[in-house]
Amino acid sequence: MHNHQSCYSRWTWIVALVLALILLLMLLTGNGPSRDCCGSATPVEAATAATESFGFTAHCNDFTSKGDASAWAAHADKLKSILCSGEALQAEGDEKHALLTGVVESDAAKVKLGEEIQAIFGANIALENQTSVKAAEPVVIDQTPIDQAPTSAKLYFDIAKSNLPSSSNDTLAPIVTWLKAHPNAKVVISGFHDASGNKELNHQIA
Known part of the structure; x- marks a missing residue:
């Protein structure tokens, strides 16, 4: 009778040890029981609204943008109107920088155009004016013989x-x-x- 109880006790400890080892292995491998397994879990998703950066492209009678609208974008119609004053004028950029390209009639027109567009963008946007001045028409020399x-x-x-x-x-x-x-x-x-x-x-x- 004593031997039977001793054998039973030994097997009980062995089974308990094996179960403990299995549980430890499951915990180490991430397959163990979750602490929320027995409670009423309410899933909560963190709302991470990715904000797209602002960008734009403007031509005469055309304006497209993406991302959060910049404060000056409300004046897009005025910008388009100004871009109609030259040849193939285009403004593009983001909330910090803008590039202006195209052809204007004179150096004075180039300066005026840059000032008008900078006034729309405001001081927070650096404008790079790369417009070119239209080449002067070649002077045609009259080759008609002088009537002497x-x-x-x-x-x-x-x-x-x-x-x-x-x-x-x-x-x-x-x-x-x-x-x-x-x-x-x-x-x-x-x-x-x-x-x-x-x-x-x-x-x-x-």
């Missing part, structure tokens, strides 16, 4: 003759043509003589 009067022409009378020889027509032709095209022009006629013939008449002719 013909150079002076010399006509020679034959000795003791008052009529010009027929060859003089070719010499006078360009002068006559130019005078017809310029009726207000004046012609200076001068002459000279040689030592032959009547001296008094030569002076009158000259």
